[in-house]
Amino acid sequence: MQVLHLRSKGVAVLLRGITTRRASTKVIVPKALSPSPSATSSTALLLEGRRATEDMVPVEAFAIAGVTFAGRQDLVRKLQRDQIVYLEREPWNQYDLFAVRVLDLHGRVLGYIPRRDGQNARFMYEGAFGLVASTGLVKDTAFYGARLYARPKLASLLLDPLMLPGTAATCLADLRAMFGERWAPIRATTLAAANYRCEVTWVSQNHLPIEITPQWCYNAKEKAVQLTRLIALSKPVAALKARLEQAIAEIADENDTTTAAALEALQATPDGQLFTELNGIAKEDVIQYFEHIRRRARTIQVDQWRIELLL
Structure with missing residues:
Protein backbone atom coordinates (compact mmCIF):
# COMPACT_ATOMS: atom_id res chain seq x y z
CA MET A 1 0.00 0.00 0.00
CA GLN A 2 1.35 3.39 -0.92
CA VAL A 3 0.49 6.22 1.45
CA LEU A 4 0.91 9.91 0.79
CA HIS A 5 2.62 12.44 3.05
CA LEU A 6 5.65 10.37 3.97
CA ARG A 7 7.82 11.90 6.64
CA SER A 8 11.20 13.35 5.80
CA LYS A 9 14.25 11.20 6.46
CA GLY A 10 16.20 11.30 9.68
CA VAL A 11 13.47 12.79 11.90
CA ALA A 12 13.78 11.51 15.46
CA VAL A 13 10.53 10.26 16.98
CA LEU A 14 9.08 9.32 20.33
CA LEU A 15 9.82 5.62 20.11
CA ARG A 16 13.52 5.83 20.82
CA GLY A 17 15.77 4.72 18.01
CA ILE A 18 13.03 4.53 15.37
CA THR A 19 13.55 6.97 12.52
CA THR A 20 12.42 7.21 8.95
CA ARG A 21 15.53 5.54 7.62
CA ARG A 22 14.51 2.63 5.44
CA ALA A 23 13.75 -0.28 7.76
CA SER A 24 15.89 -3.38 7.48
CA THR A 25 14.38 -6.85 7.53
CA LYS A 26 17.59 -8.41 8.78
CA VAL A 27 17.32 -9.60 12.36
CA ILE A 28 20.41 -9.14 14.51
CA VAL A 29 20.57 -11.06 17.77
CA PRO A 30 22.98 -9.28 20.10
CA LYS A 31 25.23 -11.09 22.49
CA ALA A 32 24.40 -11.06 26.18
CA LEU A 33 25.24 -7.60 27.42
CA SER A 34 27.94 -6.90 29.97
CA PRO A 35 27.82 -3.92 32.31
CA SER A 36 30.05 -0.97 31.54
CA PRO A 37 31.91 0.80 34.34
CA SER A 38 29.25 3.53 34.26
CA ALA A 39 26.44 1.08 35.05
CA THR A 40 26.68 1.32 38.81
CA SER A 41 23.17 0.15 39.67
CA SER A 42 20.64 -2.33 38.36
CA THR A 43 18.55 0.53 36.92
CA ALA A 44 21.51 1.93 35.01
CA LEU A 45 22.39 -1.54 33.76
CA LEU A 46 18.83 -2.18 32.58
CA LEU A 47 18.62 1.12 30.71
CA GLU A 48 22.05 0.65 29.18
CA GLY A 49 21.09 -2.83 28.06
CA ARG A 50 17.80 -1.68 26.57
CA ARG A 51 19.37 1.14 24.60
CA ALA A 52 22.17 -1.06 23.29
CA THR A 53 19.58 -3.63 22.22
CA GLU A 54 17.51 -1.01 20.41
CA ASP A 55 20.61 -0.02 18.47
CA MET A 56 21.18 -3.62 17.36
CA VAL A 57 17.63 -4.77 16.57
CA PRO A 58 16.45 -3.21 13.31
CA VAL A 59 13.21 -1.34 12.81
CA GLU A 60 10.76 -2.69 10.24
CA ALA A 61 8.03 -0.83 8.35
CA PHE A 62 4.51 -2.18 7.90
CA ALA A 63 1.43 -0.93 6.08
CA ILE A 64 -1.68 -1.41 8.22
CA ALA A 65 -4.01 -3.86 6.47
CA GLY A 66 -7.79 -4.12 6.83
CA VAL A 67 -8.31 -0.41 7.40
CA THR A 68 -11.54 -0.29 5.35
CA PHE A 69 -13.46 -2.77 7.53
CA ALA A 70 -15.66 -2.38 10.62
CA GLY A 71 -15.79 1.41 10.61
CA ARG A 72 -12.01 1.75 10.97
CA GLN A 73 -11.68 4.54 8.42
CA ASP A 74 -12.77 7.20 10.91
CA LEU A 75 -10.03 6.09 13.32
CA VAL A 76 -7.33 5.72 10.66
CA ARG A 77 -8.13 9.13 9.17
CA LYS A 78 -7.46 10.73 12.58
CA LEU A 79 -4.09 9.04 13.11
CA GLN A 80 -1.14 11.38 13.48
CA ARG A 81 2.45 10.82 12.48
CA ASP A 82 4.59 9.89 15.50
CA GLN A 83 1.51 8.54 17.31
CA ILE A 84 2.15 5.46 19.44
CA VAL A 85 0.04 2.39 18.68
CA TYR A 86 -0.19 -1.02 20.29
CA LEU A 87 0.35 -4.30 18.43
CA GLU A 88 -1.30 -7.40 19.87
CA ARG A 89 -1.15 -11.00 18.66
CA GLU A 90 -4.50 -12.67 18.01
CA PRO A 91 -3.77 -16.42 17.86
CA TRP A 92 -7.47 -17.32 18.04
CA ASN A 93 -8.14 -15.55 14.73
CA GLN A 94 -10.01 -18.06 12.55
CA TYR A 95 -8.46 -16.70 9.36
CA ASP A 96 -4.83 -16.35 10.40
CA LEU A 97 -3.02 -18.10 13.25
CA PHE A 98 -0.32 -15.40 13.18
CA ALA A 99 -2.69 -12.42 13.15
CA VAL A 100 -1.39 -9.24 14.81
CA ARG A 101 -3.92 -6.48 15.28
CA VAL A 102 -3.05 -2.79 15.52
CA LEU A 103 -4.84 -0.76 18.19
CA ASP A 104 -4.69 2.81 19.37
CA LEU A 105 -3.92 3.33 23.05
CA HIS A 106 -7.65 3.45 23.79
CA GLY A 107 -7.88 -0.19 22.68
CA ARG A 108 -9.70 0.48 19.39
CA VAL A 109 -8.77 -1.73 16.44
CA LEU A 110 -7.21 0.14 13.50
CA GLY A 111 -6.36 -2.88 11.36
CA TYR A 112 -3.79 -5.67 11.15
CA ILE A 113 -0.16 -6.29 10.30
CA PRO A 114 -0.22 -7.77 6.77
CA ARG A 115 0.21 -11.52 6.49
CA ARG A 116 1.71 -11.22 3.01
CA ASP A 117 5.23 -12.68 2.94
CA GLY A 118 4.84 -13.70 6.58
CA GLN A 119 5.11 -10.15 7.89
CA ASN A 120 2.89 -10.82 10.90
CA ALA A 121 4.63 -14.12 11.68
CA ARG A 122 7.79 -12.17 12.52
CA PHE A 123 6.24 -10.85 15.74
CA MET A 124 7.59 -12.98 18.57
CA TYR A 125 5.77 -11.52 21.56
CA GLU A 126 2.15 -11.17 22.62
CA GLY A 127 2.23 -7.38 22.38
CA ALA A 128 4.48 -4.48 21.41
CA PHE A 129 4.46 -0.74 20.88
CA GLY A 130 4.76 0.72 17.41
CA LEU A 131 4.90 4.17 15.87
CA VAL A 132 2.80 5.69 13.09
CA ALA A 133 5.24 6.63 10.32
CA SER A 134 2.90 8.12 7.72
CA THR A 135 -0.79 8.60 7.03
CA GLY A 136 -2.88 9.76 4.11
CA LEU A 137 -5.05 8.71 1.21
CA VAL A 138 -4.00 5.48 -0.45
CA LYS A 139 -3.00 6.09 -4.05
CA ASP A 140 -5.87 5.86 -6.56
CA THR A 141 -8.47 5.24 -3.83
CA ALA A 142 -10.74 7.25 -1.55
CA PHE A 143 -9.51 5.35 1.52
CA TYR A 144 -7.11 6.46 4.22
CA GLY A 145 -4.18 4.28 5.15
CA ALA A 146 -1.16 4.35 7.41
CA ARG A 147 2.28 2.84 7.81
CA LEU A 148 4.00 2.13 11.08
CA TYR A 149 7.41 1.24 12.45
CA ALA A 150 8.03 -1.54 14.95
CA ARG A 151 10.65 -4.04 16.08
CA PRO A 152 8.98 -7.47 15.83
CA LYS A 153 11.90 -9.26 17.49
CA LEU A 154 12.22 -6.96 20.50
CA ALA A 155 10.07 -7.42 23.61
CA SER A 156 8.22 -4.45 25.06
CA LEU A 157 7.59 -4.38 28.80
CA LEU A 158 3.85 -5.04 29.10
CA LEU A 159 1.52 -5.09 32.09
CA ASP A 160 -1.27 -7.55 32.93
CA PRO A 161 -3.31 -6.38 35.94
CA LEU A 162 -5.91 -9.17 36.03
CA MET A 163 -7.79 -8.10 39.21
CA LEU A 164 -8.62 -11.68 40.18
CA PRO A 165 -9.93 -12.87 43.56
CA GLY A 166 -7.19 -13.41 46.13
CA THR A 167 -6.95 -17.20 45.84
CA ALA A 168 -6.90 -17.20 42.04
CA ALA A 169 -4.30 -14.43 41.94
CA THR A 170 -2.07 -16.33 44.36
CA CYS A 171 -2.32 -19.51 42.29
CA LEU A 172 -1.43 -17.77 39.04
CA ALA A 173 1.49 -15.98 40.67
CA ASP A 174 3.05 -19.32 41.65
CA LEU A 175 4.13 -20.78 38.32
CA ARG A 176 5.97 -23.65 39.99
CA ALA A 177 2.76 -24.82 41.67
CA MET A 178 0.64 -24.12 38.60
CA PHE A 179 2.72 -26.30 36.29
CA GLY A 180 3.76 -28.91 38.85
CA GLU A 181 6.31 -31.39 37.55
CA ARG A 182 6.25 -29.69 34.15
CA TRP A 183 7.71 -26.50 35.62
CA ALA A 184 11.40 -27.46 35.59
CA PRO A 185 11.55 -28.33 31.86
CA ILE A 186 9.30 -25.38 30.94
CA ARG A 187 11.54 -22.98 32.87
CA ALA A 188 14.70 -24.46 31.35
CA THR A 189 13.26 -24.20 27.83
CA THR A 190 12.19 -20.57 28.37
CA LEU A 191 15.62 -19.58 29.70
CA ALA A 192 17.43 -21.34 26.86
CA ALA A 193 15.19 -19.70 24.24
CA ALA A 194 16.07 -16.31 25.77
CA ASN A 195 19.79 -17.15 25.77
CA TYR A 196 19.71 -16.79 29.57
CA ARG A 197 19.06 -13.07 29.46
CA CYS A 198 16.23 -10.63 30.08
CA GLU A 199 14.11 -10.41 26.93
CA VAL A 200 13.33 -6.72 27.50
CA THR A 201 16.86 -5.51 28.27
CA TRP A 202 18.97 -8.49 27.16
CA VAL A 203 21.03 -8.24 30.32
CA SER A 204 22.57 -11.62 31.10
CA GLN A 205 21.60 -13.68 34.15
CA ASN A 206 25.29 -13.49 35.04
CA HIS A 207 24.66 -9.85 35.99
CA LEU A 208 21.05 -9.88 37.22
CA PRO A 209 18.95 -12.91 38.23
CA ILE A 210 16.24 -13.97 35.78
CA GLU A 211 12.60 -14.68 36.60
CA ILE A 212 10.05 -16.35 34.34
CA THR A 213 6.73 -14.51 34.05
CA PRO A 214 3.53 -15.10 32.03
CA GLN A 215 2.48 -13.32 28.88
CA TRP A 216 -1.30 -13.31 28.47
CA CYS A 217 -3.55 -13.08 25.42
CA TYR A 218 -6.98 -11.46 25.80
CA ASN A 219 -9.59 -13.33 23.76
CA ALA A 220 -12.64 -11.07 23.90
CA LYS A 221 -14.65 -13.36 21.63
CA GLU A 222 -14.38 -16.27 24.08
CA LYS A 223 -14.10 -14.04 27.18
CA ALA A 224 -10.91 -15.82 28.11
CA VAL A 225 -7.50 -14.71 29.35
CA GLN A 226 -5.11 -17.19 27.79
CA LEU A 227 -1.58 -18.03 28.86
CA THR A 228 0.23 -18.69 25.60
CA ARG A 229 3.82 -17.79 26.37
CA LEU A 230 6.34 -17.25 29.15
CA ILE A 231 8.97 -14.53 29.07
CA ALA A 232 12.33 -14.24 30.84
CA LEU A 233 12.81 -10.95 32.72
CA SER A 234 15.57 -9.67 34.96
CA LYS A 235 14.41 -9.84 38.56
CA PRO A 236 14.20 -6.03 38.94
CA VAL A 237 12.09 -5.81 35.74
CA ALA A 238 9.76 -8.59 36.91
CA ALA A 239 9.37 -6.84 40.29
CA LEU A 240 8.70 -3.50 38.58
CA LYS A 241 6.04 -5.15 36.41
CA ALA A 242 4.35 -6.73 39.44
CA ARG A 243 4.31 -3.48 41.42
CA LEU A 244 2.80 -1.48 38.57
CA GLU A 245 0.17 -4.15 37.94
CA GLN A 246 -0.80 -4.09 41.61
CA ALA A 247 -0.94 -0.30 41.68
CA ILE A 248 -3.17 -0.16 38.58
CA ALA A 249 -5.47 -2.84 40.00
CA GLU A 250 -5.89 -0.80 43.19
CA ILE A 251 -6.96 2.42 41.45
CA ALA A 252 -10.62 2.80 42.34
CA ASP A 253 -13.38 3.45 39.82
CA GLU A 254 -14.29 7.02 40.66
CA ASN A 255 -14.77 9.96 38.34
CA ASP A 256 -12.60 10.40 35.25
CA THR A 257 -10.66 13.29 36.78
CA THR A 258 -9.68 11.33 39.88
CA THR A 259 -8.67 8.27 37.85
CA ALA A 260 -6.62 10.36 35.43
CA ALA A 261 -4.82 12.03 38.34
CA ALA A 262 -4.04 8.65 39.91
CA LEU A 263 -2.63 7.28 36.65
CA GLU A 264 -0.56 10.40 36.09
CA ALA A 265 0.81 10.12 39.62
CA LEU A 266 1.68 6.46 39.00
CA GLN A 267 3.59 7.34 35.84
CA ALA A 268 5.57 9.93 37.82
CA THR A 269 6.78 7.36 40.39
CA PRO A 270 10.24 5.80 39.97
CA ASP A 271 8.55 2.60 38.73
CA GLY A 272 6.47 4.55 36.22
CA GLN A 273 9.50 6.49 35.03
CA LEU A 274 11.53 3.33 34.51
CA PHE A 275 8.63 1.71 32.63
CA THR A 276 8.51 4.79 30.40
CA GLU A 277 12.25 4.71 29.77
CA LEU A 278 12.42 0.99 29.04
CA ASN A 279 9.64 1.24 26.45
CA GLY A 280 10.98 4.48 24.98
CA ILE A 281 7.60 6.18 24.76
CA ALA A 282 6.28 9.48 26.07
CA LYS A 283 4.65 10.18 29.43
CA GLU A 284 1.25 10.84 27.82
CA ASP A 285 1.39 7.52 25.96
CA VAL A 286 2.19 5.62 29.14
CA ILE A 287 -0.77 7.18 30.95
CA GLN A 288 -3.09 6.23 28.07
CA TYR A 289 -1.70 2.69 28.11
CA PHE A 290 -2.23 2.44 31.88
CA GLU A 291 -5.85 3.53 31.44
CA HIS A 292 -6.42 1.05 28.60
CA ILE A 293 -5.18 -1.94 30.57
CA ARG A 294 -7.05 -0.78 33.69
CA ARG A 295 -10.33 -0.69 31.73
CA ARG A 296 -9.56 -4.08 30.23
CA ALA A 297 -8.90 -5.55 33.67
CA ARG A 298 -12.20 -4.15 34.96
CA GLU A 308 -6.97 -20.73 30.22
CA LEU A 309 -3.48 -22.21 30.41
CA LEU A 310 -2.58 -23.14 26.84
CA LEU A 311 1.07 -24.09 27.35
Missing part, protein backbone atom coordinates in the same frame (compact mmCIF):
# COMPACT_ATOMS: atom_id res chain seq x y z
CA THR A 299 -14.05 -5.71 32.02
CA ILE A 300 -12.43 -9.08 32.71
CA GLN A 301 -13.40 -8.82 36.36
CA VAL A 302 -17.01 -7.70 35.80
CA ASP A 303 -17.72 -10.13 32.95
CA GLN A 304 -15.94 -12.97 34.77
CA TRP A 305 -13.64 -14.06 32.00
CA ARG A 306 -12.14 -17.49 32.47
CA ILE A 307 -8.42 -18.23 32.70
Whole structure:
Protein backbone atom coordinates (compact mmCIF):
# COMPACT_ATOMS: atom_id res chain seq x y z
CA MET A 1 0.00 0.00 0.00
CA GLN A 2 1.35 3.39 -0.92
CA VAL A 3 0.49 6.22 1.45
CA LEU A 4 0.91 9.91 0.79
CA HIS A 5 2.62 12.44 3.05
CA LEU A 6 5.65 10.37 3.97
CA ARG A 7 7.82 11.90 6.64
CA SER A 8 11.20 13.35 5.80
CA LYS A 9 14.25 11.20 6.46
CA GLY A 10 16.20 11.30 9.68
CA VAL A 11 13.47 12.79 11.90
CA ALA A 12 13.78 11.51 15.46
CA VAL A 13 10.53 10.26 16.98
CA LEU A 14 9.08 9.32 20.33
CA LEU A 15 9.82 5.62 20.11
CA ARG A 16 13.52 5.83 20.82
CA GLY A 17 15.77 4.72 18.01
CA ILE A 18 13.03 4.53 15.37
CA THR A 19 13.55 6.97 12.52
CA THR A 20 12.42 7.21 8.95
CA ARG A 21 15.53 5.54 7.62
CA ARG A 22 14.51 2.63 5.44
CA ALA A 23 13.75 -0.28 7.76
CA SER A 24 15.89 -3.38 7.48
CA THR A 25 14.38 -6.85 7.53
CA LYS A 26 17.59 -8.41 8.78
CA VAL A 27 17.32 -9.60 12.36
CA ILE A 28 20.41 -9.14 14.51
CA VAL A 29 20.57 -11.06 17.77
CA PRO A 30 22.98 -9.28 20.10
CA LYS A 31 25.23 -11.09 22.49
CA ALA A 32 24.40 -11.06 26.18
CA LEU A 33 25.24 -7.60 27.42
CA SER A 34 27.94 -6.90 29.97
CA PRO A 35 27.82 -3.92 32.31
CA SER A 36 30.05 -0.97 31.54
CA PRO A 37 31.91 0.80 34.34
CA SER A 38 29.25 3.53 34.26
CA ALA A 39 26.44 1.08 35.05
CA THR A 40 26.68 1.32 38.81
CA SER A 41 23.17 0.15 39.67
CA SER A 42 20.64 -2.33 38.36
CA THR A 43 18.55 0.53 36.92
CA ALA A 44 21.51 1.93 35.01
CA LEU A 45 22.39 -1.54 33.76
CA LEU A 46 18.83 -2.18 32.58
CA LEU A 47 18.62 1.12 30.71
CA GLU A 48 22.05 0.65 29.18
CA GLY A 49 21.09 -2.83 28.06
CA ARG A 50 17.80 -1.68 26.57
CA ARG A 51 19.37 1.14 24.60
CA ALA A 52 22.17 -1.06 23.29
CA THR A 53 19.58 -3.63 22.22
CA GLU A 54 17.51 -1.01 20.41
CA ASP A 55 20.61 -0.02 18.47
CA MET A 56 21.18 -3.62 17.36
CA VAL A 57 17.63 -4.77 16.57
CA PRO A 58 16.45 -3.21 13.31
CA VAL A 59 13.21 -1.34 12.81
CA GLU A 60 10.76 -2.69 10.24
CA ALA A 61 8.03 -0.83 8.35
CA PHE A 62 4.51 -2.18 7.90
CA ALA A 63 1.43 -0.93 6.08
CA ILE A 64 -1.68 -1.41 8.22
CA ALA A 65 -4.01 -3.86 6.47
CA GLY A 66 -7.79 -4.12 6.83
CA VAL A 67 -8.31 -0.41 7.40
CA THR A 68 -11.54 -0.29 5.35
CA PHE A 69 -13.46 -2.77 7.53
CA ALA A 70 -15.66 -2.38 10.62
CA GLY A 71 -15.79 1.41 10.61
CA ARG A 72 -12.01 1.75 10.97
CA GLN A 73 -11.68 4.54 8.42
CA ASP A 74 -12.77 7.20 10.91
CA LEU A 75 -10.03 6.09 13.32
CA VAL A 76 -7.33 5.72 10.66
CA ARG A 77 -8.13 9.13 9.17
CA LYS A 78 -7.46 10.73 12.58
CA LEU A 79 -4.09 9.04 13.11
CA GLN A 80 -1.14 11.38 13.48
CA ARG A 81 2.45 10.82 12.48
CA ASP A 82 4.59 9.89 15.50
CA GLN A 83 1.51 8.54 17.31
CA ILE A 84 2.15 5.46 19.44
CA VAL A 85 0.04 2.39 18.68
CA TYR A 86 -0.19 -1.02 20.29
CA LEU A 87 0.35 -4.30 18.43
CA GLU A 88 -1.30 -7.40 19.87
CA ARG A 89 -1.15 -11.00 18.66
CA GLU A 90 -4.50 -12.67 18.01
CA PRO A 91 -3.77 -16.42 17.86
CA TRP A 92 -7.47 -17.32 18.04
CA ASN A 93 -8.14 -15.55 14.73
CA GLN A 94 -10.01 -18.06 12.55
CA TYR A 95 -8.46 -16.70 9.36
CA ASP A 96 -4.83 -16.35 10.40
CA LEU A 97 -3.02 -18.10 13.25
CA PHE A 98 -0.32 -15.40 13.18
CA ALA A 99 -2.69 -12.42 13.15
CA VAL A 100 -1.39 -9.24 14.81
CA ARG A 101 -3.92 -6.48 15.28
CA VAL A 102 -3.05 -2.79 15.52
CA LEU A 103 -4.84 -0.76 18.19
CA ASP A 104 -4.69 2.81 19.37
CA LEU A 105 -3.92 3.33 23.05
CA HIS A 106 -7.65 3.45 23.79
CA GLY A 107 -7.88 -0.19 22.68
CA ARG A 108 -9.70 0.48 19.39
CA VAL A 109 -8.77 -1.73 16.44
CA LEU A 110 -7.21 0.14 13.50
CA GLY A 111 -6.36 -2.88 11.36
CA TYR A 112 -3.79 -5.67 11.15
CA ILE A 113 -0.16 -6.29 10.30
CA PRO A 114 -0.22 -7.77 6.77
CA ARG A 115 0.21 -11.52 6.49
CA ARG A 116 1.71 -11.22 3.01
CA ASP A 117 5.23 -12.68 2.94
CA GLY A 118 4.84 -13.70 6.58
CA GLN A 119 5.11 -10.15 7.89
CA ASN A 120 2.89 -10.82 10.90
CA ALA A 121 4.63 -14.12 11.68
CA ARG A 122 7.79 -12.17 12.52
CA PHE A 123 6.24 -10.85 15.74
CA MET A 124 7.59 -12.98 18.57
CA TYR A 125 5.77 -11.52 21.56
CA GLU A 126 2.15 -11.17 22.62
CA GLY A 127 2.23 -7.38 22.38
CA ALA A 128 4.48 -4.48 21.41
CA PHE A 129 4.46 -0.74 20.88
CA GLY A 130 4.76 0.72 17.41
CA LEU A 131 4.90 4.17 15.87
CA VAL A 132 2.80 5.69 13.09
CA ALA A 133 5.24 6.63 10.32
CA SER A 134 2.90 8.12 7.72
CA THR A 135 -0.79 8.60 7.03
CA GLY A 136 -2.88 9.76 4.11
CA LEU A 137 -5.05 8.71 1.21
CA VAL A 138 -4.00 5.48 -0.45
CA LYS A 139 -3.00 6.09 -4.05
CA ASP A 140 -5.87 5.86 -6.56
CA THR A 141 -8.47 5.24 -3.83
CA ALA A 142 -10.74 7.25 -1.55
CA PHE A 143 -9.51 5.35 1.52
CA TYR A 144 -7.11 6.46 4.22
CA GLY A 145 -4.18 4.28 5.15
CA ALA A 146 -1.16 4.35 7.41
CA ARG A 147 2.28 2.84 7.81
CA LEU A 148 4.00 2.13 11.08
CA TYR A 149 7.41 1.24 12.45
CA ALA A 150 8.03 -1.54 14.95
CA ARG A 151 10.65 -4.04 16.08
CA PRO A 152 8.98 -7.47 15.83
CA LYS A 153 11.90 -9.26 17.49
CA LEU A 154 12.22 -6.96 20.50
CA ALA A 155 10.07 -7.42 23.61
CA SER A 156 8.22 -4.45 25.06
CA LEU A 157 7.59 -4.38 28.80
CA LEU A 158 3.85 -5.04 29.10
CA LEU A 159 1.52 -5.09 32.09
CA ASP A 160 -1.27 -7.55 32.93
CA PRO A 161 -3.31 -6.38 35.94
CA LEU A 162 -5.91 -9.17 36.03
CA MET A 163 -7.79 -8.10 39.21
CA LEU A 164 -8.62 -11.68 40.18
CA PRO A 165 -9.93 -12.87 43.56
CA GLY A 166 -7.19 -13.41 46.13
CA THR A 167 -6.95 -17.20 45.84
CA ALA A 168 -6.90 -17.20 42.04
CA ALA A 169 -4.30 -14.43 41.94
CA THR A 170 -2.07 -16.33 44.36
CA CYS A 171 -2.32 -19.51 42.29
CA LEU A 172 -1.43 -17.77 39.04
CA ALA A 173 1.49 -15.98 40.67
CA ASP A 174 3.05 -19.32 41.65
CA LEU A 175 4.13 -20.78 38.32
CA ARG A 176 5.97 -23.65 39.99
CA ALA A 177 2.76 -24.82 41.67
CA MET A 178 0.64 -24.12 38.60
CA PHE A 179 2.72 -26.30 36.29
CA GLY A 180 3.76 -28.91 38.85
CA GLU A 181 6.31 -31.39 37.55
CA ARG A 182 6.25 -29.69 34.15
CA TRP A 183 7.71 -26.50 35.62
CA ALA A 184 11.40 -27.46 35.59
CA PRO A 185 11.55 -28.33 31.86
CA ILE A 186 9.30 -25.38 30.94
CA ARG A 187 11.54 -22.98 32.87
CA ALA A 188 14.70 -24.46 31.35
CA THR A 189 13.26 -24.20 27.83
CA THR A 190 12.19 -20.57 28.37
CA LEU A 191 15.62 -19.58 29.70
CA ALA A 192 17.43 -21.34 26.86
CA ALA A 193 15.19 -19.70 24.24
CA ALA A 194 16.07 -16.31 25.77
CA ASN A 195 19.79 -17.15 25.77
CA TYR A 196 19.71 -16.79 29.57
CA ARG A 197 19.06 -13.07 29.46
CA CYS A 198 16.23 -10.63 30.08
CA GLU A 199 14.11 -10.41 26.93
CA VAL A 200 13.33 -6.72 27.50
CA THR A 201 16.86 -5.51 28.27
CA TRP A 202 18.97 -8.49 27.16
CA VAL A 203 21.03 -8.24 30.32
CA SER A 204 22.57 -11.62 31.10
CA GLN A 205 21.60 -13.68 34.15
CA ASN A 206 25.29 -13.49 35.04
CA HIS A 207 24.66 -9.85 35.99
CA LEU A 208 21.05 -9.88 37.22
CA PRO A 209 18.95 -12.91 38.23
CA ILE A 210 16.24 -13.97 35.78
CA GLU A 211 12.60 -14.68 36.60
CA ILE A 212 10.05 -16.35 34.34
CA THR A 213 6.73 -14.51 34.05
CA PRO A 214 3.53 -15.10 32.03
CA GLN A 215 2.48 -13.32 28.88
CA TRP A 216 -1.30 -13.31 28.47
CA CYS A 217 -3.55 -13.08 25.42
CA TYR A 218 -6.98 -11.46 25.80
CA ASN A 219 -9.59 -13.33 23.76
CA ALA A 220 -12.64 -11.07 23.90
CA LYS A 221 -14.65 -13.36 21.63
CA GLU A 222 -14.38 -16.27 24.08
CA LYS A 223 -14.10 -14.04 27.18
CA ALA A 224 -10.91 -15.82 28.11
CA VAL A 225 -7.50 -14.71 29.35
CA GLN A 226 -5.11 -17.19 27.79
CA LEU A 227 -1.58 -18.03 28.86
CA THR A 228 0.23 -18.69 25.60
CA ARG A 229 3.82 -17.79 26.37
CA LEU A 230 6.34 -17.25 29.15
CA ILE A 231 8.97 -14.53 29.07
CA ALA A 232 12.33 -14.24 30.84
CA LEU A 233 12.81 -10.95 32.72
CA SER A 234 15.57 -9.67 34.96
CA LYS A 235 14.41 -9.84 38.56
CA PRO A 236 14.20 -6.03 38.94
CA VAL A 237 12.09 -5.81 35.74
CA ALA A 238 9.76 -8.59 36.91
CA ALA A 239 9.37 -6.84 40.29
CA LEU A 240 8.70 -3.50 38.58
CA LYS A 241 6.04 -5.15 36.41
CA ALA A 242 4.35 -6.73 39.44
CA ARG A 243 4.31 -3.48 41.42
CA LEU A 244 2.80 -1.48 38.57
CA GLU A 245 0.17 -4.15 37.94
CA GLN A 246 -0.80 -4.09 41.61
CA ALA A 247 -0.94 -0.30 41.68
CA ILE A 248 -3.17 -0.16 38.58
CA ALA A 249 -5.47 -2.84 40.00
CA GLU A 250 -5.89 -0.80 43.19
CA ILE A 251 -6.96 2.42 41.45
CA ALA A 252 -10.62 2.80 42.34
CA ASP A 253 -13.38 3.45 39.82
CA GLU A 254 -14.29 7.02 40.66
CA ASN A 255 -14.77 9.96 38.34
CA ASP A 256 -12.60 10.40 35.25
CA THR A 257 -10.66 13.29 36.78
CA THR A 258 -9.68 11.33 39.88
CA THR A 259 -8.67 8.27 37.85
CA ALA A 260 -6.62 10.36 35.43
CA ALA A 261 -4.82 12.03 38.34
CA ALA A 262 -4.04 8.65 39.91
CA LEU A 263 -2.63 7.28 36.65
CA GLU A 264 -0.56 10.40 36.09
CA ALA A 265 0.81 10.12 39.62
CA LEU A 266 1.68 6.46 39.00
CA GLN A 267 3.59 7.34 35.84
CA ALA A 268 5.57 9.93 37.82
CA THR A 269 6.78 7.36 40.39
CA PRO A 270 10.24 5.80 39.97
CA ASP A 271 8.55 2.60 38.73
CA GLY A 272 6.47 4.55 36.22
CA GLN A 273 9.50 6.49 35.03
CA LEU A 274 11.53 3.33 34.51
CA PHE A 275 8.63 1.71 32.63
CA THR A 276 8.51 4.79 30.40
CA GLU A 277 12.25 4.71 29.77
CA LEU A 278 12.42 0.99 29.04
CA ASN A 279 9.64 1.24 26.45
CA GLY A 280 10.98 4.48 24.98
CA ILE A 281 7.60 6.18 24.76
CA ALA A 282 6.28 9.48 26.07
CA LYS A 283 4.65 10.18 29.43
CA GLU A 284 1.25 10.84 27.82
CA ASP A 285 1.39 7.52 25.96
CA VAL A 286 2.19 5.62 29.14
CA ILE A 287 -0.77 7.18 30.95
CA GLN A 288 -3.09 6.23 28.07
CA TYR A 289 -1.70 2.69 28.11
CA PHE A 290 -2.23 2.44 31.88
CA GLU A 291 -5.85 3.53 31.44
CA HIS A 292 -6.42 1.05 28.60
CA ILE A 293 -5.18 -1.94 30.57
CA ARG A 294 -7.05 -0.78 33.69
CA ARG A 295 -10.33 -0.69 31.73
CA ARG A 296 -9.56 -4.08 30.23
CA ALA A 297 -8.90 -5.55 33.67
CA ARG A 298 -12.20 -4.15 34.96
CA THR A 299 -14.05 -5.71 32.02
CA ILE A 300 -12.43 -9.08 32.71
CA GLN A 301 -13.40 -8.82 36.36
CA VAL A 302 -17.01 -7.70 35.80
CA ASP A 303 -17.72 -10.13 32.95
CA GLN A 304 -15.94 -12.97 34.77
CA TRP A 305 -13.64 -14.06 32.00
CA ARG A 306 -12.14 -17.49 32.47
CA ILE A 307 -8.42 -18.23 32.70
CA GLU A 308 -6.97 -20.73 30.22
CA LEU A 309 -3.48 -22.21 30.41
CA LEU A 310 -2.58 -23.14 26.84
CA LEU A 311 1.07 -24.09 27.35
